[in-house]
Structures are given as structure tokens and as C-alpha cells.
Amino acid sequence: MTLRETIISAPGIDASPDENQCPSNVPAYIVSREQFRDAARMMKTADARLVAEWATDESHYSSLPLPSGEREGVRGRGFGIYACYARDNEYLIVKTYTPIEDPTFPSITKKFAPAHRFERQMNSLMGVIPTGHPDLRPWIRHEDWPEDAYPLRKSFDASKPMQRVKGEYNFIKAEGEGVYEIPVGPVHAGIIEPGHFRFQAVGEDILNLEERLGYVHKGIEKRFESLSWTEGVKLAGRVSGDSTVAHSLCYCRALEAMTGCNPPERVLWLRALMLERERIANHLGDIGAIANDAAFAFLLYQFSRLREMLLRINLKLFGHRFMMDRIIPGGVIIDINSDGKNEILAEMNWLLKEFERLVVIYDENPSLEDRVRDTGILKPETAKELCVVGFTARASGRNLDCRIQNPFPPYDKIIPKVPVLNSGDVHARAWVRIEETRESIRIIREILNNLPDGQIAEPDLKSQASCPQPHRAGFAVVEGWRGEIVYWLQSDAKGEINRCMVRDPSSVNWLALEQAIHGNIVPDFPLCNKSFNQSYSGHDL
Amino acid sequence: MLRILHQIFRTGIVTEPLPAETGAAIQEIGAKLEDVIRRRFRRSLTIRAVDAGSCNGCELEIHAINNPIYNCERFGIHFTASPRFADMLLVTGPVSRNMEIALRRTYNATPNPKLVVAVGDCGCNGGIFGEGYASLGGVDKIIPVNIKIQGCPPTPVAILQGILKAIL
Numbered sequence: 001m002t003l004r005e006t007i008i009s010a011p012g013i014d015a016s017p018d019e020n021q022c023p024s025n026v027p028a029y030i031v032s033r034e035q036f037r038d039a040a041r042m043m044k045t046a047d048a049r050l051v052a053e054w055a056t057d058e059s060h061y062s063s064l065p066l067p068s069g070e071r072e073g074v075r076g077r078g079f080g081i082y083a084c085y086a087r088d089n090e091y092l093i094v095k096t097y098t099p100i101e102d103p104t105f106p107s108i109t110k111k112f113a114p115a116h117r118f119e120r121q122m123n124s125l126m127g128v129i130p131t132g133h134p135d136l137r138p139w140i141r142h143e144d145w146p147e148d149a150y151p152l153r154k155s156f157d158a159s160k161p162m163q164r165v166k167g168e169y170n171f172i173k174a175e176g177e178g179v180y181e182i183p184v185g186p187v188h189a190g191i192i193e194p195g196h197f198r199f200q201a202v203g204e205d206i207l208n209l210e211e212r213l214g215y216v217h218k219g220i221e222k223r224f225e226s227l228s229w230t231e232g233v234k235l236a237g238r239v240s241g242d243s244t245v246a247h248s249l250c251y252c253r254a255l256e257a258m259t260g261c262n263p264p265e266r267v268l269w270l271r272a273l274m275l276e277r278e279r280i281a282n283h284l285g286d287i288g289a290i291a292n293d294a295a296f297a298f299l300l301y302q303f304s305r306l307r308e309m310l311l312r313i314n315l316k317l318f319g320h321r322f323m324m325d326r327i328i329p330g331g332v333i334i335d336i337n338s339d340g341k342n343e344i345l346a347e348m349n350w351l352l353k354e355f356e357r358l359v360v361i362y363d364e365n366p367s368l369e370d371r372v373r374d375t376g377i378l379k380p381e382t383a384k385e386l387c388v389v390g391f392t393a394r395a396s397g398r399n400l401d402c403r404i405q406n407p408f409p410p411y412d413k414i415i416p417k418v419p420v421l422n423s424g425d426v427h428a429r430a431w432v433r434i435e436e437t438r439e440s441i442r443i444i445r446e447i448l449n450n451l452p453d454g455q456i457a458e459p460d461l462k463s464q465a466s467c468p469q470p471h472r473a474g475f476a477v478v479e480g481w482r483g484e485i486v487y488w489l490q491s492d493a494k495g496e497i498n499r500c501m502v503r504d505p506s507s508v509n510w511l512a513l514e515q516a517i518h519g520n521i522v523p524d525f526p527l528c529n530k531s532f533n534q535s536y537s538g539h540d541l
Numbered sequence: 542m543l544r545i546l547h548q549i550f551r552t553g554i555v556t557e558p559l560p561a562e563t564g565a566a567i568q569e570i571g572a573k574l575e576d577v578i579r580r581r582f583r584r585s586l587t588i589r590a591v592d593a594g595s596c597n598g599c600e601l602e603i604h605a606i607n608n609p610i611y612n613c614e615r616f617g618i619h620f621t622a623s624p625r626f627a628d629m630l631l632v633t634g635p636v637s638r639n640m641e642i643a644l645r646r647t648y649n650a651t652p653n654p655k656l657v658v659a660v661g662d663c664g665c666n667g668g669i670f671g672e673g674y675a676s677l678g679g680v681d682k683i684i685p686v687n688i689k690i691q692g693c694p695p696t697p698v699a700i701l702q703g704i705l706k707a708i709l
Binding site: 142149151156157158159160161162186187189190191192193194214215216217218219220222223234235238239240241242244285298301302304305307308311315321322324357358360361364535536537540 | 549596635638643676
């Protein structure tokens with residue numbers, strides 16, 4: 001039974017379809033507030049995972065006529081509460097409303113572990129209250145924010161700076177003989193993003209790790225609401241600078257779903273080419289960095305040399321080292337000619353040869369192996385429980401990749417062979433990325449050898465792609481190098497941005513680091529952290 | 542072990558043979574940098590990088606100046622874990638509200654005389670994030686800035702040039 005059939009036929013759940021949700025293969029069903037948790041239970045029983053949970057402010061919608069397909073009685077709008085579930089190749093959104101006077105809804109944290117943070121975040125930024133949530137400490141919102149500041153509400157004036165008030169964040173405490181605390185961050189030792197980690201340890205052994213993030217919260221989701229659809233893609237490209245291609249692509253795909261715009265085949269193939277180049281560049285950098293955190297600097301320098309060469313070709317052929325702002329709604333802004341094609345093919349030959357030499361060195365080094373094996377284990381059952389995605393999931397026995405489960409051309413023809421390992425340790429996460437690099441090289445060769453002819457951006461398509469109908473919602477997923485990126489866009493009565501929900505893979509995968517660290521020693525933390533390499537900016541938004 | 546040695550000799554020193562156009566630029570900036578660093582900083586310029594709210598794009602390019610091709614260490618530039626040892630803060634932005642206090646503390650922990658370089662369009666003026674409840678705009682809104690390096694993100698060469706400008 002599909003998830004759609006499950007929700008329709010569930011006893012006691014009265015689900016009606018929301019026809020404004022695009023694309024049609026990702027349906028949304030409206031349920032009553034009381035049934036929101038029942039729907040979650042059905043999804044849990046059906047073995048689905050929670051993809052994302054978010055809230056919208058739809059209070060200003062109430063004076064408008066009913067959108068078609070929406071029943072009387074579900075109205076009164078106020079805040080929209082959404083949960084997206086997935087199983088195999090199926091995505092499904094369950095939606096409910098909660099009134100402004102009483103913005104509560106049943107928490108689904110007890111069914112789905114990642115809802116724990118999603119709901120804290122919804123509570124912190126939108127001011128909706130998940131009843132039955134075990135821990136409503138603020139998330140992303142820091143303790144010195146004014147009490148009534150809920151930036152995602154429409155009534156909030158985002159243009160003014162906020163006052164600082166007195167407040168305290170209650171970290172989880174451990175007590176006992178010999179137990180001590182290590183606070184780390186937000187400013188870290190290396191050249192990395194800021195975040196705070198609080199360890200409780202005895203000797204070198206870590207008892208508990210608590211993350212506290214939100215330091216790079218720039219108000220991205222709110223910022224989207226003040227931009228036009230075409231400006232929005234630039235912001236999407238800066239949600240997480242290392243995944244600029246994947247984020248801007250995901251934004252464009254969600255927008256194109258809303259507008260019914262189908263870019264030409266060549267555009268789709270060029271986008272995939274950039275996506276795979278981004279994957280390789282990040283994998284190269286991180287495999288080297290993992291080795292470096294185990295004191296094997298040799299591989300860092302070797303891999304960063306390969307990475308640099310790749311970035312230079314990006315600059316030469318695509319006009320930007322990270323290929324920022326190359327993808328726009330309805331198209332791409334840069335094409336490659338046959339010289340460029342041959343240059344990339346030659347580059348791939350060179351890269352694969354160099355890469356394989358280094359992989360042998362990685363694989364045959366016993367002191368490196370000693371550090372990376374059995375370190376930072378994320379067990380497959382924990383990975384499933386936490387609904388993790390991307391290479392983190394694939395290193396812990398979860399066969400998830402939306403290039404396969406939710407493909408767009410050319411991934412319907414060039415099907416990636418995805419490596420899946422079960423050991424869930426630092427080595428597994430590194431090795432999955434080694435295999436993926438090989439696979440991306442293969443995909444790039446196939447893309448170039450079969451690249452369809454055609455235009456890259458037709459002016460009609462561009463304008464069509466950036467003008468959605470009012471009251472539409474669009475959904476898209478893209479497999480970035482970290483994993484599944486999700487965008488959910490909503491247009492308002494004028495057809496402009498009402499809400500842009502961004503879910504970076506890090507939003508769920510950060511939970512996994514806290515679990516993987518149990519039983520490890522403090523000096524191995526940087527190594528474990530690097531093996532996940534989550535985005536702070538993509539998480540904090 | 543033999544493989545490692547073989548790979549080292551096979552790779553050779555990659556810092557020299559650069560593509561002509563960027564190669565020349567690096568040599569030129571590098572020579573100037575080296576001279577200034579020798580005179581003014583007793584052969585070593587110590588930098589503390591602070592991400593005050595960036596998207597991580599600028600961090601990747603700051604990493605790149607450490608790679609064997611740009612190899613900033615040859616000019617005496619190196620990165621430190623503590624602001625207490627730093628001559629220069631390399632700050633990426635926009636400064637987020639939640640990082641403002643940490644940035645001020647880092648600045649105060651850096652001994653005088655100190656230099657501050659704002660990296661990237663967002664560090665210069667807030668970039669696409671602008672100024673609002675969560676993003677406070679450019680680095681100079683919070684701490685004094687000596688030099689701004691434009692770019693989204695600036696290339697490694699631009700970052701090296703910016704560092705030179707700050708110490709000249």
C-alpha cells in the first residue's frame with residue numbers, strides 16, 4: 001500500500017487533498033488538528049521517515065475565497081503546520097491548521113525523533129506550540145531574544161534589529177565523581193563555521209555531547225519573503241556556500257513545479273553536470289580533511305591539490321569556482337561547447353588516475369585505519385530512527401539517494417550506483433564518499449558523451465518559471481553532496497513569495513553526531529565531526 | 542610508505558608550476574608579502590579566521606590559500622587557533638546577531654596592534670543577507686576594519702592581495 005493509500009484509507013483520519021500542492025507526484029493532504037498525530041502514527045507504522053516539519057503564517061489568507069478542493073470547516077487558517085514523509089520513491093505532505101488565538105498542535109516527536117528539533121525550531125521562530133513535546137528549550141533562537149519575537153510571523157518587523165534581553169540556556173548536566181564539562185565554541189580552532197558543543201566527560205571518555213547551534217542564523221527564510229522569485233535563487237545559492245549548485249537547483253525545481261515550467265533537456269543535463277562536479281570537489285576536500293584530522297596531512301595536501309584543479313576548470317568553463325548563480329529558474333546561464341566538453345573529459349581521465357593512487361595510500365595506511373575504523377559509529381538502527389539522509393545514511397546501511405528515488409533527467413537514464421556500507425564509522429563515511437567520487441566521474445563522462453542539443457535558456461521559459469499562480473505550493477528534493485536537500489515554496493495572493501522552507505540535510509544529520517559520539521574519546525571528536533561535515537549555515541538559516 | 546614517498550616525488554613541488562596568468566600574480570603578490578612580513582612581522586604573520594555568520598563559501602577559499610598551490614605559509618602567513626597569538630583577524634560575514642558577542646570577544650582577546658580584514662561581499666556590507674533582525678550587515682558595523690576584500694567569495698588570489706594591502 002502506498003503512503004497516499006495509507007492516509008486516505010486510515011480509519012479515523014479524514015484527509016482531503018490540497019490541490020494547490022505541486023508537483024502532482026508529491027500530494028498534500030489536509031487533516032484536522034486533532035488527527036495530525038494520528039497521521040504521524042500511520043506513517044510510522046507504514047515505515048515512512050520524517051523528511052521535514054514546518055509552519056507557515058497563513059493568517060492573512062482568511063479573507064480570501066476558499067482555494068478549490070479545500071473543504072469548509074478546515075478554514076480559520078491561522079498557522080499552517082506541515083509534515084513531510086517519505087518511503088522509497090514516494091513523498092507525502094500532511095498539513096493542518098492551528099488558530100492564532102490558540103496556536104497549539106499535537107507534537108509528533110514521540111513518533112519521529114527528528115521532529116524534536118523541527119518542533120523546537122517552529123516553536124522558536126513561529127511561536128506555535130507542539131503539545132506533548134518533551135523539551136521546548138529554544139532552538140536557533142538564542143536566550144537573549146525578546147520574548148515576543150517570532151520572526152517567521154507576518155506581524156514581525158524583520159527590518160529592525162532586536163533588543164537583547166537577559167536569559168539563560170539550560171544545558172543538560174551530568175553529575176558524579178570525576179565528571180567534568182568541556183565547552184567548545186562558537187569560535188572554533190580551525191577555519192570552520194561557528195557552533196557550540198558541550199561535552200560531559202570522565203577522563204577522556206565522552207559521556208554526552210550536546211550541540212547548541214543557531215550562531216549563523218541570518219534570517220534566510222524571512223529574507224526570502226522580501227525578495228522576488230528571481231532574486232530568491234541567489235539567496236538559495238548562499239544558504240550553504242559549499243552546496244551552492246544543489247541549493248539553487250532545488251529552489252528552481254520547486255519553483256518550476258509550481259509554474260509547470262519544463263526546461264529543455266540540455267538544461268537538465270548541464271545542471272546535473274554541475275551538481276556532480278560540486279559533489280566531487282567537496283568529496284575530495286573532505287576525504288583529505290578527514291585524513292588530516294587523523295594527523296595524516298599528506299593526504300590533505302594531495303587531495304586539496306586535486307580539488308584546486310577542479311575549481312580552476314569550473315572557473316574557466318562555468319565562470320565561477322563554485323559555479324554560484326549559474327542555475328536560474330527555467331534554465332542555466334552558461335553552456336559548454338565541444339572544446340569545453342573535451343577539456344572536462346581529459347580532466348576526468350587525469351583526476352581518476354590521480355585519485356586512485358591516493359585511495360590506495362588511504363587504504364593501506366595502518367595508523368590511519370586505526371583511527372578511522374570503529375570510531376564514531378552511527379548504528380543502522382539509530383540512523384533509521386533519526387531519519388538521517390545522504391552519505392551519512394548510506395554509511396549506516398540506509399539506501400537513500402533522491403537521484404534514484406526522485407530522479408529528474410538525466411538521472412532517469414544515467415542511474416547512479418550508490419554505495420551502501422553498514423559499519424557506520426568514520427571509515428564508512430569516508431569510503432562511501434570515495435566510491436561516490438568514482439561514480440560521479442562516471443556520470444560526468446556519460447553526461448558529456450550523451451549531452452542533448454538545444455537551447456539553454458529561452459526568455460519565455462524564464463519569465464514563465466518566475467511567475468507562479470497565487471496560493472500555490474511547490475516542493476522539490478535534490479541530492480546534494482551531503483544528501484537530500486528539500487525546498488517547499490508557497491506563493492501568496494499576489495503570486496509572490498509567502499514562505500520558503502529550506503531543509504538542508506544537516507538539519508536532520510546534526511542529530512546523528514550526538515549519537516555517534518557515545519563511547520568515543522574527546523580527542524576523536526574533531527575526526528568524528530569532520531566525517532559528518534554538516535553545514536552550520538544550512539542548518540541555522 | 543614507499544607509495545607515499547613515490548607519490549611525494551612524483552608530485553614534486555606544485556607551488557611553482559602554476560597556470561601562467563594566476564602564477565604570475567601569485568609570484569608578484571608573494572614577493573611583496575614576503576618582504577613586508579619579514580620587515581614588519583619578524584617573518585611571521587599570524588591570522589585568526591572568524592566566521593561571523595558566513596555561508597561557508599569564503600571559508601572554503603580561505604582554506605584554499607593554505608593548499609599546496611597557493612601555499613601561503615611560504616610567505617610566513619599562518620593560521621592560529623587562538624586570537625591571543627594573532628596579528629590579524631580575517632572575518633567573514635555578514636555578522637549575525639547570534640555571533641555579535643563572540644566576534645567582539647574575539648576582537649578584544651586579540652593583542653594590540655591588530656589588523657582586521659573583512660572577507661567577502663557579506664563581510665563588506667552584508668551582501669544578499671542585508672541588515673535586519675538576524676543579520677547586522679558588514680563587519681565594520683561591529684568592530685573596526687582595516688581592509689575589505691570584495692567577492693562572492695573572493696578568489697584565493699584576491700584574499701592574498703587583501704592581506705598584503707592590510708599590512709603594507
